Amino acid sequence: MPDVENGSGAIPMPPKNTQKKAKISIPVRTMTLHTAQDIWGRLCQDLARRLPDRPFRDWVMPCKPIAFDGDALWIQTPDLSTKLWLEEQMADEFYDALALMDLPNLKLTFSTGGAKPKEEATEKHINFQAQPSPSSEPYSLPKGFESYTLENFVVGPNSNMAFSAAVSIIENYGRTNLSYDTNLLFVYGGSGLGKTHLMIGIGKGLVAKHPHIQMAYLKVETFLHELTGAIKANNTEPLRQKYQSKNLLLFDDIQTLTPTMARTQEEIFYIFDYMLQHGKQIVITSDRSPSQLEGLHQRLLTRCKGGLTVDVHPPEFETRIAILKKKLEDPSLYGYPPVPEDVLTFIANKAKGSVRELQGLLKRTLFQADFLGTEVSLAVAQEAYRGATGNEPTASVSIEKICEAVADHYKLSLSDLTKKKSRQKEILLPRQIAMYLARELTTASYAEIGRVFNNMHHSTVMNAIDSVKKRMQRDSDFHREIQGLLNGIG
Numbered sequence: 001m002p003d004v005e006n007g008s009g010a011i012p013m014p015p016k017n018t019q020k021k022a023k024i025s026i027p028v029r030t031m032t033l034h035t036a037q038d039i040w041g042r043l044c045q046d047l048a049r050r051l052p053d054r055p056f057r058d059w060v061m062p063c064k065p066i067a068f069d070g071d072a073l074w075i076q077t078p079d080l081s082t083k084l085w086l087e088e089q090m091a092d093e094f095y096d097a098l099a100l101m102d103l104p105n106l107k108l109t110f111s112t113g114g115a116k117p118k119e120e121a122t123e124k125h126i127n128f129q130a131q132p133s134p135s136s137e138p139y140s141l142p143k144g145f146e147s148y149t150l151e152n153f154v155v156g157p158n159s160n161m162a163f164s165a166a167v168s169i170i171e172n173y174g175r176t177n178l179s180y181d182t183n184l185l186f187v188y189g190g191s192g193l194g195k196t197h198l199m200i201g202i203g204k205g206l207v208a209k210h211p212h213i214q215m216a217y218l219k220v221e222t223f224l225h226e227l228t229g230a231i232k233a234n235n236t237e238p239l240r241q242k243y244q245s246k247n248l249l250l251f252d253d254i255q256t257l258t259p260t261m262a263r264t265q266e267e268i269f270y271i272f273d274y275m276l277q278h279g280k281q282i283v284i285t286s287d288r289s290p291s292q293l294e295g296l297h298q299r300l301l302t303r304c305k306g307g308l309t310v311d312v313h314p315p316e317f318e319t320r321i322a323i324l325k326k327k328l329e330d331p332s333l334y335g336y337p338p339v340p341e342d343v344l345t346f347i348a349n350k351a352k353g354s355v356r357e358l359q360g361l362l363k364r365t366l367f368q369a370d371f372l373g374t375e376v377s378l379a380v381a382q383e384a385y386r387g388a389t390g391n392e393p394t395a396s397v398s399i400e401k402i403c404e405a406v407a408d409h410y411k412l413s414l415s416d417l418t419k420k421k422s423r424q425k426e427i428l429l430p431r432q433i434a435m436y437l438a439r440e441l442t443t444a445s446y447a448e449i450g451r452v453f454n455n456m457h458h459s460t461v462m463n464a465i466d467s468v469k470k471r472m473q474r475d476s477d478f479h480r481e482i483q484g485l486l487n488g489i490g
C-alpha cells in the first residue's frame with residue numbers, strides 16, 4: 001500500500017490503537033476471500049492489531065468460523081458470554097475491520113451452536129449488520145443503522161439540546177437567514193450515548209423531507225482507506241469531489257484523527273471548507289468537545305469550533321426506563337417474553353453509564369431467559385447482571401459510602417461534610433451533591449437522608465436535591481462531574 005501519512009507503508013490507525021501491536025502484513029486487496037476460514041483469518045489479523053492482547057486472546061481467539069454464504073459469515077462462540085460480549089462491545093471494531101476489507105455489507109452472525117442455522121428468519125439472534133437495504137434508497141449507510149432514526153431516539157434532559165439542534169437542522173434546511181449558523185453541527189459526549197444514532201437520524205430526517213439530498217457517512221478510517229487508494233492511483237481529485245458534491249456529510253468520531261495524519265486532515269479540511277462555503281450541511285460527532293480535540297490541526301479545529309456545538313450526557317433514571325421500553329419495540333427483540341416493570345427498574349438502576357450498556361443488559365437478560373427457557377424475571381436479570389459485570393446484583397450502596405466518596409472527591413473530612421453547621425460554598429455544594437446521590441443510589445426517604453446530615457428537615461433535603469438537578473440541566477461540566485461520581489459509587 002502506498003504511504004499516506006508516515007512512511008511505514010502500513011495504514012495508520014486512530015489513537016485508540018496506537019499502543020497496540022502492529023501485526024498486519026498482507027494487504028487486503030491482494031487476498032481472495034472465498035471461505036469462512038479466509039475471512040475469519042483476515043478479520044483476526046486485523047482485530048489482533050486493534051485490540052489489546054487480553055481481550056483478543058480471551059474473546060476472539062476461542063471463536064471458530066463455521067460457514068460463509070456470500071452474504072453472511074457464521075461464527076461459533078464457545079459460550080453465551082463470548083457471543084454477547086462480541087456483539088455488544090465489539091460492533092465498531094468489526095465494522096471498521098470489515099470496511100477495510102472492502103466487505104462493509106458482510107453480515108456477521110455469532111452463535112453458540114456449531115452449525116449454520118437452516119432457517120435464518122426464525123433465529124432470535126442480533127446481528128451487527130442487518131440485511132442490505134433496498135437498492136432504491138437514495139443514500140448508502142453502513143448496515144446496522146436501520147433503527148437509528150429520530151423517532152426511535154428517546155429524548156431526556158440529558159439530550160434535549162442535541163435533539164433540538166437535530167430537529168432544527170431538518171426544519172431549517174436551506175434557509176440562510178438563521179441567527180446562528182447551523183451548517184456545521186458538532187455533537188460530543190461519552191461513548192454509547194447516542195451520538196451516531198442522532199447523526200444518522202438527522203441524515204434520514206433530512207432525506208425524508210428533501211429526497212434530492214445526497215448524503216455520505218464517513219469515518220476517519222474509511223476515508224484513510226479511500227485516500228490510500230487515491231494516492232496509489234495518483235489522483236485524489238475524484239475523492240475530494242465525491243464528498244464535496246454531497247449536500248450532507250456525516251462525519252463520525254472525528255477524535256480518531258491524529259496529528260500525524262497530516263494529509264488526511266488536509267483533505268478533510270478542503271472538503272469541509274468547500275461544503276460550508278457552498279451552504280451544505282455537515283454533522284460531526286466526537287467523544288470530546290472541540291476545545292479538547294488535541295489531534296486536530298489548527299484550521300480544521302477552527303472549522304469545528306465555528307459551528308453549533310451540543311453535547312449529550314448519560315440519561316437519568318426516567319429516561320433510562322423510557323429507552324428500555326423503546327428498545328423492547330425493536331423488531332429484533334420480537335418474540336421474547338414480556339419484561340416486567342421490576343426487571344426494567346433493576347436494569348435501569350444497574351446500567352447508568354451509557355445507553356449501550358443499558359441496552360446490553362436488557363438483551364443479555366432476554367437471551368438468558370431464552371437460553372434457560374424461562375420467563376423474564378428479576379432472578380434472570382440479576383444473573384445476567386452478574387454475568388455481564390462479575391458484580392453481585394444485591395450489593396447495595398449505603399449513604400455512608402456515598403458520603404465518604406463525596407468527601408474524598410471534594411477533599412473534605414467526613415464530619416465536615418455531614419455534621420459541620422456551615423453555609424460555606426465549599427461544604428454546601430458537596431453536601432447537596434451527597435444528598436442527591438443518596439436519593440439516586442439508595443431507597444432512603446428524604447427524612448432518612450436528612451438524619452445523616454445533622455437531622456436536616458426533609459423539605460430542606462428536597463430543595464437541596466432539586467437545586468442539584470437544576471444545575472445539572474444547565475451546566476454540562478457539572479452534569480459530567482456528578483455522573484462520574486454516580487458511576488464511580490454505583
Ligand code: ADP
Nearest residue numbers: 152153154190191192193194195196197355356
Ligand atoms: P455513540 O455514537 O455515542 O457511541 P450510539 O449512537 O452508537 O452511541 O448509541 C449506542 C446505542 O444506544 C445504539 O444502539 C443507539 O440506538 C442507542 N441509543 C443511544 N441513545 C439513545 C436514545 N436516546 N434513545 C434510543 N436509543 C439510544
Ligand code: MG
Nearest residue numbers: 195196197252
Ligand atoms: Mg458512535
